[in-house]
Amino acid sequence: MKPLRWGVLGATAHISGRVLPAIHRTPGNVVAAVASRPGRQAAAAEVARPFGARVHDGYDALLADPDIDAVYIALPNTRHVPWTLRSLDAGKHVLVEKPMALSEEDCVRIERAAADLVVMEAYMYRFHPQQVRAAELLASGEIGDLRVVRSAFAYPTATEGNIRFDPALGGGATWDVGCYAFDVPLWAFGADPLRVRATFHSREVDLSAVATMDFGDGRSAVLDYSLEYGPRAAYEFQGTRGSISVRNAWTSPVEDGLITVVTLDGVRDEVVPAADAYEHQTAAFAEAVREKVTPLVSPAHSARTARVGEALVRSAATGAEVTLRRRP
Ligand SMILES: NC(=O)c1ccc[n+]([C@@H]2O[C@H](COP(=O)([O-])OP(=O)(O)OC[C@H]3O[C@@H](n4cnc5c(N)ncnc54)[C@H](OP(=O)(O)O)[C@@H]3O)[C@@H](O)[C@H]2O)c1
Incomplete structure (x- = not known):
């Protein structure tokens, strides 16, 4: 080959x-x-x-x-x-x-x-076995119907000479860590939010944010993300019968992944052996090239994520909820 x-x-x-x-x-x-x-x-x-x-x-x-x-x-x-x-x-x-x-x-x-x-x-994390397993568990119906996605990504990072703090280079927490946090509800619900609201803590760029998204039919997402808080990289699916918590979602290719499932029947921890998300991403990309297929993270999905990022920025700037137009 x-x-x-x-x-x-x-x-x-x-x-x-x-x-x-x-x-x-x-x-x-x-x-x-x-x-x-x-x-x-x-x-x-x-x-x-x-x-x-x-x-x-x-x-x-x-x-x-x-x-x-x-x-x-x-x-x-x-x-x-x-x-x-x-x-x-x-x-x-x-x-x-x-x-x-x-x-x-x-x-x-x-x-x-x-x-x-x-x-x-x-979005390398999408190819990590931990995320693949979390998506499988969600699809299995074990936690019932998905109602809430909670998602948080934060790490404190040095400001000196860092492109993340330069507005002219597209800096800010929303486009650096936030995009991971709001990517999760988009694939988990398989839908776009109808409304979003965000509050930013900003200097030259947004440093931290808290946001909510309304997907309709009682389905919501709650997010926080930051370039100044202590480290956290986790998301949680809350369903009508239980929840799935994913720890260390975006950060570590070296540690084992931990998923906790809580249902009316009890609590279960699943350990997903350490794997390198970047290797899995490379293999998936190369396969898409070879097979001439659209990759799992398609440009259409990226457009949906960018649209949400834009809406969050607009909401924080205006202090108002932003309604997203229906996509064709
Ligand atoms: N997926 C992940 O795990 C992950 C992790 C970190 C970053 N990222 C992403 O990777 C991208 C780069 O982040 P980074 O932390 O690697 O950035 P960086 O080290 O500051 O810069 C990356 C490269 O961009 C060029 N560059 C730097 N400052 C520039 C400027 N002022 N104008 C034009 N070009 C400049 C330089 O390339 P030359 O060598 O040509 O000078 C530099 O080597 C970002 O989009 C970030 O979101 C992803």
């Missing part, structure tokens, strides 16, 4: 420490080239060295490389749309970091531009 040859735009700790080793370990995938902005080739060379990958001076040079099949984009949030579109234009498949875009409209543009190419937002 011909391996999928990956090119990487940007050279960062996140990429070199977690994502590229995972791509390298996943059978049928090769880290073939890394590019930094012009003048930062030394950084790219350092990231490329452990994988024997080529180094390109500038992202356009990498996109012109005919021996690259797929591009991984982990640039500041406002750079995702332009470089995804350019990569697609160069005929490459694209795995782009979350958020794919800061608007529904831009996600739709990307979906249209992709045509037969695979483009996927890197």
Whole structure:
């Protein structure tokens, strides 16, 4: 089988420490080239060295490389749309970091531009066996009908030189950690909220948020997320017969996952052995390329998530509930 040859735009700790080793370990995938902005080739060379990958001076040079099949984009949030579109234009498949875009409209543009190419937002946690098991438990009906999703993602992070605190680069908790928290109710309910309301604690960007979503028929989501609180990464499904709690949902590829199921019949803990979400993500992406199918995290799903992010930002800015228009 011909391996999928990956090119990487940007050279960062996140990429070199977690994502590229995972791509390298996943059978049928090769880290073939890394590019930094012009003048930062030394950084790219350092990231490329452990994988024997080529180094390109500038992202356009990498996109012109005919021996690259797929591009991984982990640039500041406002750079995702332009470089995804350019990569697609160069005929490459694209795995782009979350958020794919800061608007529904831009996600739709990307979906249209992709045509037969695979483009996927890197919600790696969706591929982790812990999430797969949580989704199975939910679908099994053991907790009855889903009524409430509670979802929280927080970690305190350094502000110095951090793109997350720069409004011009699409910073803020909503697009950094919030998008994980509000992704969960969207797939769990398999529906879009009718109304959302959010309160932000902000300086230059939103640092923390509390939000609610109304999905109609007595179904709701309650979220909090933050770049300044102590660590928490958990979600919970509350059903008519019980609940499913998922600990360590987005953070750790090294620890075992823990799922607790509470029903009228009792309490049960399930341990899901440690697994690397980035490896599972790579394998799923490569399979979508090979099989020419839409990936689990489709651009259409990304558009739904971006739409909710936009609505939360609007609600916090106006202090009012935001009603989302019905999707066709
Ligand atoms: N899925 C996950 O687990 C996860 C974890 C962390 C981050 N992320 C996502 O990955 C993306 C990057 O986050 P990060 O923490 O890795 O960012 P980062 O290290 O600050 O920057 C990433 C790369 O973007 C380029 N860059 C940095 N500052 C820039 C600026 N001011 N203008 C233009 N380009 C700039 C640099 O590439 P050059 O090498 O070309 O200079 C840098 O190596 C974000 O979208 C974030 O949401 C995802």
